[in-house]
Amino acid sequence: MKLEIKDCCQVPVEDGEPSDPMEAITALWFQLRGYITATNKWFWIWEKENKKQRGHMDIDLIALNEKETVIVNVTQNLNDKIDRPTKNFDTKKLETHFMKVKYYLSKVDQYKWLIENRKVRYLLVYGVGRDPEELRELREHLLRSLRKEKIKIELVKFKKVLEETIKIIKENHTKNRRITNRMMKLLVEIINKGVKIPTG
Numbered sequence: 584m585k586l587e588i589k590d591c592c593q594v595p596v597e598d599g600e601p602s603d604p605m606e607a608i609t610a611l612w613f614q615l616r617g618y619i620t621a622t623n624k625w626f627w628i629w630e631k632e633n634k635k636q637r638g639h640m641d642i643d644l645i646a647l648n649e650k651e652t653v654i655v656n657v658t659q660n661l662n663d664k665i666d667r668p669t670k671n672f673d674t675k676k677l678e679t680h681f682m683k684v685k686y687y688l689s690k691v692d693q694y695k696w697l698i699e700n701r702k703v704r705y706l707l708v709y710g711v712g713r714d715p716e717e718l719r720e721l722r723e724h725l726l727r728s729l730r731k732e733k734i735k736i737e738l739v740k741f742k743k744v745l746e747e748t749i750k751i752i753k754e755n756h757t758k759n760r761r762i763t764n765r766m767m768k769l770l771v772e773i774i775n776k777g778v779k780i781p782t783g
Contacts, residue, residue: 586682592626593690599623599641605741606643606657607766609708612744613646613653614764615751621645626687642684651702654684657741661712665721672724674736681705681734705734710741749780 601607601622610620624642644655656677658664666673685703688694697703713721718738725736749770757775762768773780 586630586679586686588628588630588683588686590629591687591690592628595691595693596624596626599625601643601766603657603659604766605659605708605710608748608770609655609657609741609744610644610646611764611766611770612748613644613655615748615756618646618648618653620647628683628687640680640683642687645697647697651704652697653704653706654681655706655708656680657708659710661707661709661738664707664709665712672721674721674725674728677707677725677736678729678734681736682729682732685732685734703733705736706739707736708739708741708744745780749774 598621601610606622610622613620621642622644624645625639626641627639629638642654643657644653646653646655656664664674664677666676685698688698707725722738725738727735729736752767752770753774756762756767757771760771762771770780
């Protein structure tokens with residue numbers, strides 16, 4: 584798959600607040616496992632095939648630890664990212680998204696280290712969509728579809744993210760802690776009150 588870029592934002596950009604609870608909890612999931620995160624970074628990119636205007640897009644989440652960089656896209660419905668009009672999956676929209684993010688990071692001097700000479704993972708966290716058999720096929724497809732670009736897209740269901748986040752909070756963070764993260768505060772309060780959090 585070839586991505587032809589005419590121009591791209593080439594400066595660092597500020598973080599924004601996570602745009603929905605799924606993004607906020609996914610960021611928290613990484614943070615509680617020792618990652619540093621950046622969220623909701625908007626940048627512009629101008630593709631050669633679209634000569635009239637540049638388009639804006641955002642990086643939902645970047646998570647870092649000493650070993651790897653994880654670039655994360657979060658969606659409520661997997662079907663919004665992937666179509667299957669025939670027996671083959673149409674993953675161009677999702678693949679193009681991650682390719683543009685990688686391109687942008689490679690063009691900003693202060694960000695190049697995020698993807699050069701270190702392990703980089705590409706993750707799609709999704710809420711609902713696809714039956715188990717289709718998911719197995721889709722996972723295999725995404726791991727090989729962008730082999731030339733050295734991009735392997737992994738799928739993680741949000742249910743797993745939420746369950747693991749709740750487990751970590753229950754084990755380590757429900758007492759004697761000053762908490763400033765709003766989502767963390769909410770989850771701790773719910774857990775301390777004994778309210779069962781539905782995980783789907």
